[in-house]
Amino acid sequence: IDELLAEGVSGKRVFVRADLNVPLDGTTITDDGRIRAVVPTVKALAEAGARVVVASHLGRPKGAPDPAFSLGPAAARLGELLGADVAFATDTVGESARATVAGLSDGHVAVIENLRFNAGETSKDDAERGAFADELAALADLYVGDGFGAVHRKHASVYDLPARLPHAAGYLIATEVGVLKKLTEDVQRPYVVVLGGAKVSDKLGVIDHLLEKADRILIGGGMAYTFLKAQGHEVGISLLQEDQVPACREYLERAEKRGVEFVLPVDVLVSAEFPDLKTKAPAHPTTVAADAIPATEEGLDIGPETRKLYASKLADAATVFWNGPMGVFEHPDYAEGTKAVAQALADSPAFTVVGGGDSAAAVRTLGFDEKAFGHISTGGGASLEYLEGKTLPGLAALED
Numbered sequence: 001i002d003e004l005l006a007e008g009v010s011g012k013r014v015f016v017r018a019d020l021n022v023p024l025d026g027t028t029i030t031d032d033g034r035i036r037a038v039v040p041t042v043k044a045l046a047e048a049g050a051r052v053v054v055a056s057h058l059g060r061p062k063g064a065p066d067p068a069f070s071l072g073p074a075a076a077r078l079g080e081l082l083g084a085d086v087a088f089a090t091d092t093v094g095e096s097a098r099a100t101v102a103g104l105s106d107g108h109v110a111v112i113e114n115l116r117f118n119a120g121e122t123s124k125d126d127a128e129r130g131a132f133a134d135e136l137a138a139l140a141d142l143y144v145g146d147g148f149g150a151v152h153r154k155h156a157s158v159y160d161l162p163a164r165l166p167h168a169a170g171y172l173i174a175t176e177v178g179v180l181k182k183l184t185e186d187v188q189r190p191y192v193v194v195l196g197g198a199k200v201s202d203k204l205g206v207i208d209h210l211l212e213k214a215d216r217i218l219i220g221g222g223m224a225y226t227f228l229k230a231q232g233h234e235v236g237i238s239l240l241q242e243d244q245v246p247a248c249r250e251y252l253e254r255a256e257k258r259g260v261e262f263v264l265p266v267d268v269l270v271s272a273e274f275p276d277l278k279t280k281a282p283a284h285p286t287t288v289a290a291d292a293i294p295a296t297e298e299g300l301d302i303g304p305e306t307r308k309l310y311a312s313k314l315a316d317a318a319t320v321f322w323n324g325p326m327g328v329f330e331h332p333d334y335a336e337g338t339k340a341v342a343q344a345l346a347d348s349p350a351f352t353v354v355g356g357g358d359s360a361a362a363v364r365t366l367g368f369d370e371k372a373f374g375h376i377s378t379g380g381g382a383s384l385e386y387l388e389g390k391t392l393p394g395l396a397a398l399e400d
């Protein structure tokens with residue numbers, strides 16, 4: 001982007017592909033981290049006199065307009081953060097978008113409506129995606145990719161559009177890639193990885209890769225139960241991906257052979273019922289050993305012994321990567337495990353990277369100071385796929 005700015009962008013329409021996919025409670029943004037993260041790029045372009053067109057997806061609407069997924073609240077928040085009026089187009093490439101962009105004066109910013117209101121954005125068909133990219137290209141003279149959270153998606157605005165316009169990477173993408181490079185090249189050891197979240201199937205690729213890289217892997221969240229099952233324990237009605245048990249068993253064996261310490265919960269908080277996340281009514285969980293989960297109960301957080309164990313396993317780390325909460329942190333009775341991991345990272349002198357929408361949101365909503373962490377990534381799937389060594393379409397498209 002610095003080269004683009006040096007060449008001069010005044011009066012040019014610059015399309016910024018951001019990731020404004022923020023968590024919403026109705027129309028209230030519960031974590032605006034992703035919006036704040038794109039502000040430096042938008043600001044630099046606007047200050048240089050560009051006419052900035054910001055675009056993003058939000059959620060997973062079905063290729064047609066759906067008010068529940070409007071980018072309106074995100075556009076308003078972007079305006080607050082910029083301290084400037086931000087125009088909002090109520091469609092993506094239609095009359096409203098064309099008129100809004102045509103009405104932009106130098107140094108002003110517009111947000112167009114959710115890219116995924118158009119089926120072409122996510123289409124698997126190259127021609128359909130290309131046709132939508134052509135329509136987007138008509139709105140701009142230049143392209144800046146800065147939606148790091150979406151670079152693993154081969155979508156029209158991420159992959160096809162940069163091929164149609166002179167393009168550059170924004171500041172956020174440059175920062176994110178710089179940090180992830182530190183985790184893949186010449187990593188400082190001990191390198192400890194904490195993985196949580198619901199599904200083990202989302203993490204298999206990264207575990208496979210990390211077994212060659214990390215010194216220690218700590219597992220929590222819903223995915224822990226498939227590993228506990230692979231160790232031969234019963235997990236009651238906990239989240240379980242039965243079809244992934246053999247893969248988990250293989251990973252446990254490989255970790256042992258390679259001398260990678262693979263750590264599973266030793267105790268968990270269980271309940272017969274999933275907590276009410278709306279009312280947050282007390283859930284009264286009980287603590288049981290991880291190999292003694294009752295048949296009618298489900299594990300919803302790591303227990304107190306595991307919290308201590310994981311803090312001790314993080315204490316001597318030189319590098320930490322954390323992705324995925326340890327439990328249902330949205331409910332206060334199941335937030336302690338995620339809090340304990342966040343606290344251990346915050347206290348650690350290691351280079352700490354928090355990746356993933358959920359863990360990043362957890363860190364902020366649980367009241368931690370972002371500055372206590374080395375880096376909080378805006379990418380969930382994107383940072384995992386980067387660590388897996390995969391080619392990310394949105395980065396490849398910006399490279400040439």
Ligand code: 3PG
Pocket residue numbers: 019021059060149150153357379380381382
């Ligand atoms: C994310 O939240 O990880 C990104 O915004 C990508 O969203 P997606 O998984 O719906 O493509």
